[in-house]
Amino acid sequence: MSTISSFGHTQDGTEVQLYTLRNAQGVQVSITNYGGTVTSLLTPDKSGQLGDIVLGFDDVSGYQSPEYQKAGPYFGALIGRFGNRIKGGKFTLDGKEYTLATNNGPNHLHGGPKGFDKVVWQAEPGTSADGPTLTLKYLSKDGEEGYPGNLQVTAVYTLTDRNELRIDYSATTDKATPVNLTNHSYFNLSLGQSEDVLEHEVTLHASRYTVVDDTLIPTGELRPVPGTPFDFSSPRYIGARIAEVPGGYDHNWVLSQARAGELHVAALVYDFASGRTLQVTTTEPGVQFYTGNFLDGSLRGKGGTVYGKHAGFCLETQHFPDSPNQPGFPSTTLQPGQTLQSTTIYTFGVRQ
Template sequence: MPTIAPFGTTQDGTAVQLFTLSNAHGLRVAITNYGGTIISLLVPDRSGILGDIVLGFDAMRGYQSAEYLRAGPYFGALIGRYGNRIRNGHFVVDGHHYTLARNNGAHHLHGGLRGFDKAVWQATAGTSAAGQTLTLTHQSHDGEEGYPGHLAVTVVYTLTEKNELRLDYTATTDKATPVNLTNHAYFNLSLGQRPDVLAHEIQLFADRYTVVDATLIPTGELRPVAGTPFDFTAPHVIGGRIGQVPGGYDHNWVLNGAGGSGLPAAARVYDPASGRTLHVSTDQPGVQFYTGNFLDGSLRGKGGVVYGQHAGFCLETQHFPDSPNQPEFPTTILRSGAVLHSTTVYTFGVQS
């Protein structure tokens, strides 16, 4: 069974807990029910030495600090109702106009001022045939952050004996509403040894990406990556062409969706320094590859490590940004009577 320990309190005095899942190979992941946040993730390097590979804080107060709330990096948190941006904080469903918080310039980002990342989820630790589990549930009420409908969400984290961290999302609603759930973990496969991820090699299983304007809202164009700095169809060092992308990578790739009998592959990352590998597979149509562009050294994380620019990368499996306002994109509208199911799997390994 997972272990359970106190993890402090929220600003309003609500107690939160830390749940640690482990497997027979020594992998351990610690998750708090505050925002479903992944606090630490210990995996071995090529020498078998365990290391924590996600950005975050040692204590709850780190996630409550003024500096963190101002920076808003969403370290390791569950994101909802809508991951990524919605243009002008506005959308129309069935002829009804809805207005959301504009918390990213003129736009709505990651569920608003108090998204799922700031909720205290109900938590149940357990085991399954695949491994140790943590089941989190949350009720989002009609009108919360401007969204229509009462939304019931369940997220199950499973750490398997295949060295996988599996996230299974389920949601239902009583009124049509946009839903786009994801996790915002920042990975650095040499965290604590190297200050940034620019030497990591990444492959994205995507031939196109969603072109965005200067405020990172999609224009609607799905452009081929060939011949551009967005081409990661073959492994490429993250830092190799990042200077050609104004601001760095913070874009949605359109996944090819070919995966044989299992979940389609989304990404593969290799860190030559540690030998660690990360494979991401998902049933989602897109992945947001973000290179920590807005980290500026103002946050000091676990072990006192300063998180400067590009200290970690994110692979947020998702539907496309601004889909409620982009009728040509796959729909994100969940309707009453329907059930949303989504799965993403992070698999860890080593390469000599």
């Protein structure tokens, strides 16, 4: 089932809605059409108690406050036209150089100052054989944020009775353009009980990661993880070796089982305190594992919760950062006549 309620008004006066999907097990997710943002996600712990496991705010004003704009954490949002960083805000496509905004130091990040996270999507709740759905659509016009082509994007959220939150992305364009879509939810499986996620146990199905420079742009090297703090090939606490990574984890892992268009397991997370588990399955070749390094306590979320450093982690399924400038990486160029299709599934469980 699904319900609709007001989520407040944007700064230009547009009313936005909150769509809440519930399954037969009582799991529920709330999504606003402002940025396609997942604002809350209630799942049971090992004692059967429902708890909210994502960072967010009680209404749209939280996502537009000066503090939030300054911090730029992208809580729960759909990210586009290009998730992650593009070096120098420039790329060349079909012999033409395009210039984008540099909104992350010298680089372009997550689609620019007004990416897909800050637009109002056309929303339509529905039902499917798997469970309640929310279909979001947005037309990103030619030249928006510097990108070529009119890009028609659809994202379908489905909450299944198998306790899965599934996101199916699709897109078409009338000019060749780079596209890299993802969701930027911050998870904390003990949210409300633990102020950080350092004792969450993570497994990443990846034997290599993309080495980055000091502005987090890939050098092009895909380095094996064994013997490094980036080795999550077997379960490891987030906090075990995070101090050995300057700034904390904010890197792309190259998924070992990736096959074009096929679903494969990217990550597993377990929180001993709550017993909750999270499995991430995707058709994407990479996942950006980010540990909330830039959260500093300046943001107060739902119920006044203070979000300090490492208050949540992200598993952003994606193509690799700076792919438009890295010919050795899987291509992110979408051509006219093609349809981009990508799926990511978050499965929630408990371990007694």
